[in-house]
Amino acid sequence: MSTVNSVTEQLTSAGQAIEHDSFAIIDAEAGPCRYSEVQWPIVRRMIHANADFEFNGLTDFHPEAVSAGIAAMLRGGTPVVADVEMICSGLSAPRLAHFGMRAHQFISDADVIAQAQAENTTRAVQAMRKAQRQGLLDGAIVGIGNAPTALIELVRLVREEGVRPALVVGMPVGFVSAAESKDLMAGLDAVPWIVIRGRKGGSTLVVAALHALLALAEARQQALASTRA
Numbered sequence: 011m012s013t014v015n016s017v018t019e020q021l022t023s024a025g026q027a028i029e030h031d032s033f034a035i036i037d038a039e040a041g042p043c044r045y046s047e048v049q050w051p052i053v054r055r056m057i058h059a060n061a062d063f064e065f066n067g068l069t070d071f072h073p074e075a076v077s078a079g080i081a082a083m084l085r086g087g088t089p090v091v092a093d094v095e096m097i098c099s100g101l102s103a104p105r106l107a108h109f110g111m112r113a114h115q116f117i118s119d120a121d122v123i124a125q126a127q128a129e130n131t132t133r134a135v136q137a138m139r140k141a142q143r144q145g146l147l148d149g150a151i152v153g154i155g156n157a158p159t160a161l162i163e164l165v166r167l168v169r170e171e172g173v174r175p176a177l178v179v180g181m182p183v184g185f186v187s188a189a190e191s192k193d194l195m196a197g198l199d200a201v202p203w204i205v206i207r208g209r210k211g212g213s214t215l216v217v218a219a220l221h222a223l224l225a226l227a228e229a230r231q232q233a234l235a236s237t238r239a
Contacts, residue, residue: 015225015228015229015232016228017104017105017108017224017228018102018105018108018221018224018225018228019225029058032058033054033055033058036054036057036058036063037054039063040054040057040063040066043066044067045066045069045071046076048076048077048226049069049071049075049076051222051225051226052069052076052204052218052219052222052223052226053065053066053069054222055218055219055221055222056069056215056218056219056222058218059214059215059217059218060212060214060215060218062210064210065206065210065215068206068207068208068210069204069205069206069207070196070204070205070206070207071203071204072196072199072201072202072203072204073202074202075177075202075203075204076223076226078176078177078202079151079176079177079202079204079223079226079227080223080226080227080230081176082149082150082151082176082177083109083111083151083223083224083227084109084227084230084231086109086110086111087109087110087111088109088110088111088149088150088151088176089111089112089113089114089146089149089150089151090106090111090112090113090114090150090151090152090153090220091113091114091115091138091141091146091147091150091151091152091153091175092113092114092115092152092153092154092155092213092216093115093117093134093137093138093153093154093155093156093157093160093161093182094115094117094155094156094157094213095115095117095118096155096156096213097113097115097153097155097213097216097217098113098114098115100213100214100217101113101217101220101221102221102224105221105224106224108224108228109224109227114141114146115137116136116137116140116141117133117134117137117157118133119137119140121140122136122137122140123136125139131159132157132159132160133157134156134157134159134160134163135159135160135162135163137160138160138163138164138167139163139167142167142171142173147164147167147173147174147175148173148174148175149174149175149176150175150176151175151176151177151178151179151220152164152175152177152178152179152180153179153181153213153216153217153219153220154178154179154180154181154182154216155179155181155182155183155211155212155213155214155215155216155217156182156183156212156213157182158182158184158186158187158188158190158191159187159191160182161178161180161182161191161192161194161195162187162190162191162194164178164180164195165191165194165195165198168198168200168201169198174200174201175201176202177201177202177203177204178195178201178202178203178204179203179204179216179219179220180192180195180203180204180205181204181205181206181211181212181215181216181219182211183209183210183211183212184209184211185209188208188209188211189207189208189209192205192206192207192208192211193207204219
């Protein structure tokens with residue numbers, strides 16, 4: 011029986027071979043790591059996306075992060091709320107569709123821009139607030155790769171308004187408040203999270219982490235189906 015996921019793998023055998031060979035090289039060069047069996051595939055795919063082995067160590071997980079992310083995907087229809095359009099564009103539409111998922115972002119909406127100007131805040135802050143007003147954050151997977159202020163606002167919404175995403179993938183990159191925003195997220199126990207410590211991050215890494223989670227969810231789905239057969 012093939013061990014290749016039918017939905018979350020490359021679409022050709024040549025593509026699959028290249029990706030699997032890349033993962034094998036990363037495994038060999040990374041050596042022993044502190045991550046669990048389900049955490050490492052996420053870190054490995056992030057390394058694969060950027061060819062940067064520092065993510066082996068910089069990436070931190072809430073104890074329930076992976077299980078919460080997989081459960082949210084297997085529920086079906088779980089929204090992905092992103093801080094920027096790049097994440098939505100980078101996510102594989104067929105992989106999301108397999109779980110009935112859809113990605114949302116509001117950073118360029120006219121009302122978001124107008125409210126940010128009126129309140130002298132960032133568009134990212136107002137985009138998170140709009141997602142909350144639309145009822146998208148509770149139970150969602152939230153991916154933040156660009157805007158530290160989006161992650162800071164999400165932490166506020168969790169603390170002050172009781173918002174409860176299923177999982178937060180918080181990886182904003184930058185020099186102003188990026189490291190601090192991730193430390194704030196990692197200080198929460200009520201919401202599962204995956205963060206990159208320090209200044210590094212980016213939308214590409216959020217996409218890589220979510221694709222790894224989708225692959226883990228499909229593997230779990232296949233395992234459950236085989237036990238019922």
